[in-house]
Each structure stands twice: as structure tokens, then as C-alpha cells.
Amino acid sequence: MVCEVDQMVMKAEAREMEIREIFDDYDQDKSGSIDKSELKCIIIDLGLASLETPDDKLEQLVSIELEKADLNHDGVISFGEFVHYYNSIKDAKV
Ligand SMILES: [Ca+2]
Secondary structure (H helix, E strand, C coil): CCCHHHHHHHHHHHHHHHHHHHHHHHCCCCCCEECHHHHHHHHHHCCCCCCCCCHHHHHHHHHHHHHHHCCCCCCCEEHHHHHHHHHHHHHHHC
16 A cells, blocks of 8 residues: 555656656757746747747746746756746646
């Protein structure tokens, strides 16, 4: 019998692996972090903006989302930061 704590850990690990795949998809130059241009794709895919969104509006959105996700303010989103950001989006959508 698997205790509840183990199940929670397994669930969290499965989610992290899922997020790792998503992260790798967006990390197009495989730098190990998401930069502003890669974040733009995320914003469009999340439906926060579309390809018709004017550039200046899009830039503004990217800055806002980067600020939310970039916890240590180094200008890029690391995997750890992305996990946090992605979970907060998922939770907000439910
Ligand atoms: Ca960062």
C-alpha cells in the first residue's frame, strides 16, 4: 500500500516531468532558461496574446509576465522559476 504522502510526491514528480518537457520545448536555443523572445511564444500559446497583437502591446505583456516569473530578476526564467510560474497559471485557470 502506498501512503498518501508518497502519492503526493509521485504526483508532484510527474507534474515536474511534464513541465520539464514543456520547458525544453520553449527553450529553443537549449540555454537552460527562457528568455524574452521565448516567453513571447508562451504568452501566445497561453492565449494571453495572439499573432495579431500589436508589437508594443506584446512587448508590454512580455515584460509583465517576465516580472511575475523572474523571481531572482536576472532577466531570464530558469526551470525552477518556470515550474513556479506554470503552476500559478494552471492554478489560476481552474
Ligand atoms: Ca530568473
